Amino acid sequence: MKSPLLSLPGAVSAEGVDEGVAAHYGDLFREQRALADGTGFVDLSHRGVITVTGDDRLAWLHLLLTQHVSDLPVGQATEALILSAHGHIEHALYLVDDGTAVWAHVEPGSEDALVAYLESMKFFYRVEVAVRTAEFAVVQLPAGSIAEVPESTVVRETPYGRDLFLPRGDLETFAAGYGPAAGILAYEALRVEAHRPRLGFETDHRTIPHELGWIGSAVHLQKGCYRGQETVARVQNLGKPPRRLVFLHLDGSEVHLPPHGTPLYLADEGPDGRKLGFVTTSVRHHELGPIALALVKRNVPPDAPLVADATAAAQETVVEP
Known part of the structure; x- marks a missing residue:
């Protein structure tokens, strides 16, 4: 969905999965x-928007x-x-009822x-699942914002800000009253600072929740059965995740940032060493x-200096080894 706010002065379109909104203005x-100051x-x-309605919606979602x-x-x-079924992350949902x-x-x-999977699991439950992306758009007011929310707007309030589900046709009117607009690069910088993982960025086809610190915030350890729970329980009770999320301070003298997927090595070994x-x-x-955020093998020493291509990187622990 291409945002009408790409017509705002200075807007430069984002690339990749975030194409359709502004990278920056x-x-x-x-x-x-501005975001850090709450404005x-x-x-x-x-982003995609879905709704689940019906009397059984919460009980049904609880099972999945x-x-x-x-x-x-x-x-x-x-x-x-x-x-x-093997406990690998397939979808991440940010919810409010x-x-x-x-x-x-x-x-x-x-x-x-996501909706195709949910539809396949409805069985006899009284629920209706719908994709609402064409009708509703998500915008976020940053943490600390004192801006009043439009009446009847669905709001999802978190420590990181308020997610608003706005009628898509109201985007330009909203922007005129709630500026200045910040691009997705500013949002991502604050996300990385807060050590918050994102599906498709911090995950690959074999990522499990423990590796990213999603236990607690997105995974409840005291609830009934759901697909993949055996892996979660086994790692929680008997083992350790094979990888862990780390925060990196990168060498500021480098002009280019290491892109997603750049291999990490010990600084004193470089590319000749083990990835x-x-x-x-x-x-x-x-x-x-x-x-940056990065995934490293669990047994990498937390104080080991690393290198991404030619960029030196110092670790901070996010997920304990």
Whole structure:
């Protein structure tokens, strides 16, 4: 979905999975500082939107998701995963129930596959699942924003900001009253700073929740059976995840950021050594400089200096080894 806000002054379109919204509006660091100060908003209208309605919606979702949602209070935000039978992450949902429907936003382009899976699991439950991306767009007001939300808007409030599900036709009117707009690069920089994983960036085909620290925030350990739960329980009780998420401070003298998938090696071995992991997201932060998230093998020493291509990287622990 191409956002009408790409017509705003200075807008430069994002690339890849975030194509359709602005990467920035001409001043990346100013946009980051505005969000950090609780002003402005982020256009996330390229993200998929789904709703689940019906009397059984929470009880039914509780059976399918990693999160405990059977008695989710109205207006309380949560996040949840859908796992494969082997416990690998397939979908990440960011949820809120408004009293009559569960609203969720998901990664761009993933909503059709998600709804197809949900439809296949309806059985006798009184639920209706719908893709609403063409009708509703997600925007985020940053944490600390005191802006008043349009009346009747569905809001998902978290420590990182308020996600609003707006009628898509209201985007331009909203932007006129809630500026300045910040691009997806500013949003991503604050996400990396907060060590928050993102599906398709910090995950690959074999990622399990423990590797990213999604236990607790997206995976509830005291709920009934769901697909992939055996892997979650086994790792929790008997083993350790094979990889772990780390935060990297990158050498600020390098002009280019290491892209997603860049291999990581010990600094004193370089590419001649053993590959220890890979960069998942790298960004330029308005205060911290170049930073990144990465997945590394569990037994990599937390204080070991690393290198991504020619870029030196110092670790901070996100998931304990």
